[in-house]
Amino acid sequence: MSGSQARLQAIANVTNYEPTEGLLNFTENPTSELFGSNVFSMTQMEQRLPKEVFASLQKTIQKGERLDSSIADIVANVMKDWAIEKGATHYAHVFYPLTGSTAEKHDSFLVPDGQGSAILEFSGENLIQGEPDGSSFPSGGIRATFEARGYTTWDVTSPAHILENPNGTTLCIPTAFVSWTGESLDKKTPLLRSMQAINLQAQRVLALFGHSKEDDFIAPTAGAEQEYFLVDRNFYFMRSDLLTAGRTLFGAKPPKGQEFDDHYFGAIPERVLACMLETERELFKLGVPVKTRHNEVAPGQYEIAPVFEAANIATDHQQLTTHVLRQVAAKYGMACLTHEKPFAELNGSGKHLNWSLGSKKHKNLLNPGKTPHDNKQFLVFCTAVIRAVHKYAGLLRASIASAGNDLRLGGHEAPPAIISIFLGDQLTDIFEQIKNSGEATSSRPTGFLDTGANVLPNLPRHSGDRNRTSPFAFTGNRFEFRAVGSNQTIAGPLVVMNTIVAESLDFMATKLEEAQADSVDFETAVTKLLKEVITDHEAVIFNGDGYTQEWIDEAQRRGLPNFPKAIDALPEITKPESIALFEKYEVLSKRELHSRQEVYLEQYCMSVQVERALTIEMAKTQIFPAAIRYQNELAQTCANLKMIGYEFDTNTLDRITHYVKELQDSIATLEQIDIKGEPSLEQAKHACQTVVPANLAVRKWADLLEGEVADDLWPLPTYQEMLFIR
Ligand code: ADP
Numbered sequence: 001m002s003g004s005q006a007r008l009q010a011i012a013n014v015t016n017y018e019p020t021e022g023l024l025n026f027t028e029n030p031t032s033e034l035f036g037s038n039v040f041s042m043t044q045m046e047q048r049l050p051k052e053v054f055a056s057l058q059k060t061i062q063k064g065e066r067l068d069s070s071i072a073d074i075v076a077n078v079m080k081d082w083a084i085e086k087g088a089t090h091y092a093h094v095f096y097p098l099t100g101s102t103a104e105k106h107d108s109f110l111v112p113d114g115q116g117s118a119i120l121e122f123s124g125e126n127l128i129q130g131e132p133d134g135s136s137f138p139s140g141g142i143r144a145t146f147e148a149r150g151y152t153t154w155d156v157t158s159p160a161h162i163l164e165n166p167n168g169t170t171l172c173i174p175t176a177f178v179s180w181t182g183e184s185l186d187k188k189t190p191l192l193r194s195m196q197a198i199n200l201q202a203q204r205v206l207a208l209f210g211h212s213k214e215d216d217f218i219a220p221t222a223g224a225e226q227e228y229f230l231v232d233r234n235f236y237f238m239r240s241d242l243l244t245a246g247r248t249l250f251g252a253k254p255p256k257g258q259e260f261d262d263h264y265f266g267a268i269p270e271r272v273l274a275c276m277l278e279t280e281r282e283l284f285k286l287g288v289p290v291k292t293r294h295n296e297v298a299p300g301q302y303e304i305a306p307v308f309e310a311a312n313i314a315t316d317h318q319q320l321t322t323h324v325l326r327q328v329a330a331k332y333g334m335a336c337l338t339h340e341k342p343f344a345e346l347n348g349s350g351k352h353l354n355w356s357l358g359s360k361k362h363k364n365l366l367n368p369g370k371t372p373h374d375n376k377q378f379l380v381f382c383t384a385v386i387r388a389v390h391k392y393a394g395l396l397r398a399s400i401a402s403a404g405n406d407l408r409l410g411g412h413e414a415p416p417a418i419i420s421i422f423l424g425d426q427l428t429d430i431f432e433q434i435k436n437s438g439e440a441t442s443s444r445p446t447g448f449l450d451t452g453a454n455v456l457p458n459l460p461r462h463s464g465d466r467n468r469t470s471p472f473a474f475t476g477n478r479f480e481f482r483a484v485g486s487n488q489t490i491a492g493p494l495v496v497m498n499t500i501v502a503e504s505l506d507f508m509a510t511k512l513e514e515a516q517a518d519s520v521d522f523e524t525a526v527t528k529l530l531k532e533v534i535t536d537h538e539a540v541i542f543n544g545d546g547y548t549q550e551w552i553d554e555a556q557r558r559g560l561p562n563f564p565k566a567i568d569a570l571p572e573i574t575k576p577e578s579i580a581l582f583e584k585y586e587v588l589s590k591r592e593l594h595s596r597q598e599v600y601l602e603q604y605c606m607s608v609q610v611e612r613a614l615t616i617e618m619a620k621t622q623i624f625p626a627a628i629r630y631q632n633e634l635a636q637t638c639a640n641l642k643m644i645g646y647e648f649d650t651n652t653l654d655r656i657t658h659y660v661k662e663l664q665d666s667i668a669t670l671e672q673i674d675i676k677g678e679p680s681l682e683q684a685k686h687a688c689q690t691v692v693p694a695n696l697a698v699r700k701w702a703d704l705l706e707g708e709v710a711d712d713l714w715p716l717p718t719y720q721e722m723l724f725i726r
């Protein structure tokens with residue numbers, strides 16, 4: 001079967017899709033029986049562990065206190081029994097290397113007893129420590145190959161869980177991944193360190209507001225809205241670009257794209273909904289509180305969002321969410337694409353990262369209440385965030401820098417690469433009052449939405465309403481970082497958020513403590529501080545349309561950094577100010593920062609390099625052959641017609657001949673541009689500025705050919721097929 005025949009067959013297979021019957025069983029009560037049923041939860045621990053052991057664990061989990069390793073044996077034993085009841089034969093240390101993916105090392109519980117049989121064993125040591133051969137994970141020079149061991153170490157704050165497979169189940173233990181020197185090789189360790197840092201500083205501010213220093217842990221909270229595409233697997237397997245790079249490197253714009261906005265929040269197609277339902281059920285079992293689902297703007301694009309959780313758990317759950325999405329999609333004959341830009345000319349995918357701070361006792365510290373102007377505590381926390389985002393905009397931008405996000409940011413569908421804050425009318429007005437008269441005396445009512453129809457209720461308006469063009473928006477009781485890429489772990493952006501806000505809270509607490517020492521009235525000190533900070537940092541606030549050229553110019557006048565591409569932002573990581581910041585709060589050392597920067601540059605170069613190789617291969621072996629076959633067909637027709645005295649209009653033939661020539665030339669050019677040598681900023685710049693445009697040059701001619709070549713000769717599933725056939 002030729003490539004093009006296979007393509008037509010694929011279309012037939014998709015249209016023949018039959019819903020799978022009887023797959024889902026919803027008789028279980030989703031709350032009590034389903035939710036968390038595969039999680040070694042606090043409830044399980046409380047029921048199964050001796051009282052003192054549970055109390056000790058609880059201190060670590062809920063209050064961030066140091067883990068007492070002497071209890072590990074007892075916990076391990078109980079955990080093993082629970083897992084075996086759930087059918088587990090193996091356990092896995094799950095960790096999060098710098099690639100941003102999830103890694104697992106599996107071991108069997110089975111240990112031969114030397115007498116020809118075996119026993120099931122899982123010791124405290126097995127639980128606490130693993131030694132995966134880490135030599136294949138990027139470390140950015142922290143670990144030479146001869147000392148390649150990396151250690152995984154149990155993160156008790158994130159619950160162990162059971163991962164099901166038709167052939168057995170595995171006990172998964174979330175772990176941190178470090179080198180033998182204790183340096184972080186992963187995304188989790190700095191996240192936990194940053195949570196420690198922000199708790200410490202938030203406690204200082206709260207103490208100033210008269211709260212007793214309770215052993216209540218102030219945790220950053222996170223809720224990540226994940227966008228993704230679903231395409232039929234028949235098409236997916238026919239496109240090596242989707243399979244290997246996660247996005248299409250070729251493909252002409254379909255006659256109808258997303259212009260009509262008819263997909264956004266539209267009715268969810270049956271197969272997709274079936275897939276979502278099963279995904280959600282699996283996630284419920286794992287204790288992931290997924291809440292909302294809907295169609296997104298582009299055809300074939302969807303979103304899933306959870307209820308927020310403490311940042312470390314939200315991060316692990318987010319990784320699980322994409323994992324389960326991919327797995328379940330395959331069961332329904334689909335592939336889940338989480339790349340930031342799977343299809344050119346259509347919206348890409350992001351991951352809106354909602355962030356706040358809170359605790360059991362204090363609830364949400366970014367909740368403004370009904371009259372924010374007299375909620376000084378809220379204003380201090382909110383101002384701390386504004387200051388942090390302004391002061392460290394470059395670092396925030398660097399935390400979302402990747403080859404994939406380069407294709408999306410600033411593209412009139414996603415936030416611009418300039419980091420600014422949308423505050424909304426009410427807060428903007430309050431900060432204006434503070435700036436102009438030193439004191440805010442009123443809160444603009446947020447009011448009600450009148451629908452005009454008497455039968456409909458009036459809706460309360462959110463204080464921070466919607467401005468989709470802002471990369472960082474206050475949305476009522478939290479900040480939403482919208483520039484995060486759909487394919488990245490939220491750990492990186494969270495580490496930056498937590499650390500920069502910790503620094504701001506430290507700054508504010510210090511000022512207020514100094515005022516207190518000088519016996520300045522507290523209210524006066526707060527008002528003075530708010531005025532100072534907002535005056536210094538209001539430049540970052542922007543409520544207008546972030547997609548316009550005027551904003552880019554205005555931002556430049558305001559001195560806000562604009563890093564259009566990853567290569568512009570990544571150097572921020574190792575600037576002296578950044579190193580000083582991360583070292584001060586003990587989140588990342590200078591060596592760790594340098595290693596991270598190196599890894600990200602390497603990842604960047606490798607992505608571009610893979611796309612280069614794919615572009616060459618697909619253009620040469622799929623597109624060029626199809627084009628010359630058609631060219632030949634036209635030439636034959638022309639010759640034949642001439643022989644019998646007819647005229648043949650050679651317009652099409654001329655065009656194709658021209659495109660084919662350009663295609664060949666652009667491939668030849670691309671073949672001569674390679675990415676060589678050790679990863680460095682220079683190399684990444686070369687990738688971004690020379691290789692990426694050369695890839696695009698090949699694509700240009702290929703896409704033009706797609707519009708000319710006979711459909712039955714075209715080897716690649718088209719955008720129209722992949723996005724509209726469900
Ligand atoms: P929208 O599309 O309006 O942004 P969604 O319901 O899609 O709303 O997503 C809102 C996200 O914000 C959810 O994941 C939710 O859990 C999260 N969120 C809400 N409150 C907080 C909070 N205090 N801290 C962190 N995330 C929050």
Ligand code: MG
Pocket residue numbers: 225352
């Ligand atoms: Mg949303």
